[in-house]
Amino acid sequence: MRTKSQPREYFLDSIRAYLMLLGVPFHVSLIYSSHQWSVNSAEPTLWLTVFNDFIHAFRMQVFFVISGYFSYMLYLRYAPKEWWKVRVERVGIPMLSAIPLITLPQFFMLKAWTGKIPGWSSFSLYDKYNTLVWELISHLWFLLVLVIFTTLGLWLFHRLRRQEKGEIAAPGWLTLTLAILFYSLCWCVVRRLIFLFQPALLTDGLFNFAVMQTLFYLPFFCLGALAWRNPALKARFVRFNPWTLAGAVLAFFAYMANQRYSSGEGWMYEIDAVVSMLMGLWMVNVVFAFGHRFLNAHSPRITWLVNASLFIYLVHHPLTLLYGIFITPHIHNNALGFLAGLMFVFGIAFILYEIHLRIRCCAFFSGKKARPQP
Template sequence: MNNAPTPQRLHALDNLRALMMWLGIVLHVAINHLTVDSPLPWRDPKTSPVADLLLLFIHSFRMPVFFVLAGFFVALLVERRGAHGMLKNRSLRLALPFAIFWPPLFVGTAVLAMAYIHLTVRGVPGIDTALTPARQPGGSPFNTMHLWFLYQLFWLSVLAWAGVRLQRFVPARLRNAVARGFAVLAERRWGFVVLALPLAVTGAFHPSGFVMESGAFLPPFSEWMQSGLFFVFGWYVHRDQERLLARFAARCKGLAFTGLAFFVVTLALLDAMRGPGAHRLPHPEFWIAFAYNATSWLWSMALIGGFLRYLPRQNAVLAYLSHSAYWVYLVHMLGTIGFGILLFHAPLGALAKMGLNIAATSLVALASYQLLVRHTVIGRLLNGQRAANRSSKKSTKARVFAAR
């Protein structure tokens, strides 16, 4: 008789993914109200430095956490289903939803974006393609929009599949050395410094040191480097998960405070770069990229550890948000842009507009999930076929994550 314990679902990581998805709404609403140069070509007349700080703050950890968790769960799928089973799962859960939802979302988002740009430039909503920012000569007018995460994650999964298939040609000693190297970097307090260095080098070639997502179907190397390193890190964390995740949980407070220190350094460096003494700061993009990516690594590990330590259980609210998160991620840009248009002339301050937009987008996205998605074929496509009467009705702590 096999007495091996049945693997338990890590509810803490589901809870964390749900929060990161919702923060996407906050981030994209904040972009409407930036005081600095915006990555998007529209802007509300009411701006606030709070929006600037929110964008920098959320962007520092949100996508890094996603890619660490993505690498972790891809490794989990390989362990349970094999490389082919993993690729089939990722094709159904990533590539197929992208193929189905990208066309209507692209059209809807493009129309709303053009209306918002017209409103920004001329004060009234309308459509004028002449106001659309010019693209590079010969470039495509199409891009992956906010669905770039699905797009890149699928191709990273394909690379993971290829790596598993080809690993028999790599000496076991070398494979084990690489795995041990990542384990050491995850375990040691100085590991984040080494992990941040390659991202600082690639970031040094970008304005202000930030690698921004282009949404291109052929993203530049720096974007693959940025997302791929976090993905690979998550892959190797899974290999030694009990020890490493327990370490993250035990150190979550220290990781969070150290990350805060590097975030403050990032803000100081940005201020110095824009100030009158900017010429005295050698290679500012490199140092900003290093401090910001150090923040990303520290806060990613802190958030994973903190959720494992303080929110290891499933509850009805977090479970619902977790199940709805994929759909909310897909459609939320329609809300943040659409409600931004509706609030454009509202006699309110930036923070009030942001609060209303976040609330309205969240409510409409959740309502559409409940009415159109949850109990339909769309819900099964996005979330998979959940087992009936799953025993997780009774909350269970994830193993090994009680901090000592």
């Protein structure tokens, strides 16, 4: 049974789409940053490194808050089993389709044209399996995590729905900050114990995607669901608080310092987790407040981007690699190369999106599936 639909919240749709589309400048800037990637320019550029770090430090945390918000909204609209089916169709089918059609060809492209996967023939069976997991799931990892969250949501949302309804006071930013800090420290303890007693697990692709990433983003997904259930909490998120901006700025400086001065053999990943979770929480307020102020209106152009965002995200990664492999070496100005890369990737992705709209059987690439009207 379905409940009555709520009015569309355009600013959340817009934020979700823009966060998805930020994957393009994130990966294009990665080429020109000081971070080692599949493809890199001859020399890194500082401002593109900082730009890349900024996107990476908060984007997916905010994205999963919005995902939790809309997931719980749909949970209340459908029967639980129907809700699970609808959600898995929207995220699972694009992921499973993209593996043979996008990331598998991308694997062969990396193997043939880059030095990322040397010595493949000498790999053990497990090393080949693990490399394939890392490369085939690749930038699709968040879809796998959403499928896991959807399955966990059958239990989490059932408990949330059974709780007493009514007006509930929203926790303040200090309480939220302490809660996220405590959770991040627990995540760090789990990772450190694995590092000490089963370090091989941390290099296993499936374990990282299905367990560590799921645990990392779980509180943000739950925050989104709580924001739907508790209007006072949602109101706190969309009402700008200057302290969250100040905290996000300080957290970003700490994030960059950790990237540059910490070591993977030390506490780099644990510090990264604490800082990223806190920055993600505070950026929820910054992004929601900005979006509610400037993006909370219907626009056909924005609607087109919302509908196109998943498809563009799916196809942008191999396009970025192709650009990095074949075009980047011929552009010696990194700023110009970055802008040219954005035009190359977005331009081709937009064209491919319009082509796929005209092929009925390809609708699943946008996370859509034609269903009979109720």
